[in-house]
Amino acid sequence: MSNKITIGLVAMSLLWFTACHKQRTSKSINKNPAADTTLINTIPDATDSTKTITPESIGSISVKEVDFKYLTAKSKVSFKSKSQDFDNTNLNIRMKKDSMIWLSVTGVGLEVARGIITPDSIVFMDKIHKDYFVFTYAQLSKQYNFDLNFALLQSVIIGNLPFPKDDNGSFVKEKDFYVLKQVKDRLEIDNFISENSLKLSRLKATEVPTQNTFTLDYEDFKEVKTFLFPFTSQINLNVKSQKDQQINETNMRIKHSKVDLVDQNPGFPFSVPSSYKRKR
Numbered sequence: 001m002s003n004k005i006t007i008g009l010v011a012m013s014l015l016w017f018t019a020c021h022k023q024r025t026s027k028s029i030n031k032n033p034a035a036d037t038t039l040i041n042t043i044p045d046a047t048d049s050t051k052t053i054t055p056e057s058i059g060s061i062s063v064k065e066v067d068f069k070y071l072t073a074k075s076k077v078s079f080k081s082k083s084q085d086f087d088n089t090n091l092n093i094r095m096k097k098d099s100m101i102w103l104s105v106t107g108v109g110l111e112v113a114r115g116i117i118t119p120d121s122i123v124f125m126d127k128i129h130k131d132y133f134v135f136t137y138a139q140l141s142k143q144y145n146f147d148l149n150f151a152l153l154q155s156v157i158i159g160n161l162p163f164p165k166d167d168n169g170s171f172v173k174e175k176d177f178y179v180l181k182q183v184k185d186r187l188e189i190d191n192f193i194s195e196n197s198l199k200l201s202r203l204k205a206t207e208v209p210t211q212n213t214f215t216l217d218y219e220d221f222k223e224v225k226t227f228l229f230p231f232t233s234q235i236n237l238n239v240k241s242q243k244d245q246q247i248n249e250t251n252m253r254i255k256h257s258k259v260d261l262v263d264q265n266p267g268f269p270f271s272v273p274s275s276y277k278r279k280r
Contacts, residue, residue, distance in 0.1 A: 068261040159230040
């Protein structure tokens with residue numbers, strides 16, 4: 001079970017990790033197979049009322065974002081893919097803005113996995129099997145055929161735009177959303193900004209030319225230190241396998257029970273014992 005939690009934690013970090021690690025045989029974390037843990041992610045349908053917003057008006061649409069120095073959160077993560085399925089695993093998160101994300105998975109009162117993520121690399125320890133994994137974004141992107149980065153991972157947690165708004169973006173109006181359309185390297189990004197709250201509510205990133213897609217759906221906004229913060233994030237990844245050309249779908253839900261934005265460093269303890277074996 002601990003290995004599934006570890007892989008799920010890695011998958012929570014960048015979602016495509018499950019394709020990078022050969023699983024050990026273990027029992028499923030989801031002990032209630034009858035429960036419906038399907039995670040649904042919807043994007044507004046295109047409508048005839050879609051209206052292009054003039055370039056002069058782009059600057060007038062100011063997306064409200066969360067600003068912080070450090071963040072701490074207590075959360076639960078659910079994950080479902082072709083090979084993994086678990087529900088409501090305990091996750092503790094600590095962040096330093098634009099610099100570091102620290103993750104800790106606990107089960108039955110014990111810490112079973114810990115990870116540290118920076119803009120350059122990702123390291124995770126499986127504390128049950130006493131081994132660890134080291135990844136770079138370039139390795140993962142090549143292995144899973146989808147380009148993601150630290151900024152996108154950070155936005156999964158806090159709900160900010162993963163790519164800053166600039167003059168190269170364009171807005172269109174769709175139903176109750178302002179849609180900021182961006183092109184970054186191989187990604188075409190649609191950012192759905194709520195007309196009422198001016199918060200990022202949904203995001204869809206499509207990789208060209210593979211047409212692999214990554215979508216986020218933010219819900220349950222609550223005020224944290226004057227900022228509207230999404231306490232639920234639903235994530236969907238559709239990636240075409242390079243081996244058999246089949247579409248592999250991965251779904252994940254993160255639900256925060258507590259979020260604090262603080263000025264003092266909460267600490268990011270992370271040290272791999274010399275007795276641990278590197279698996280990757």
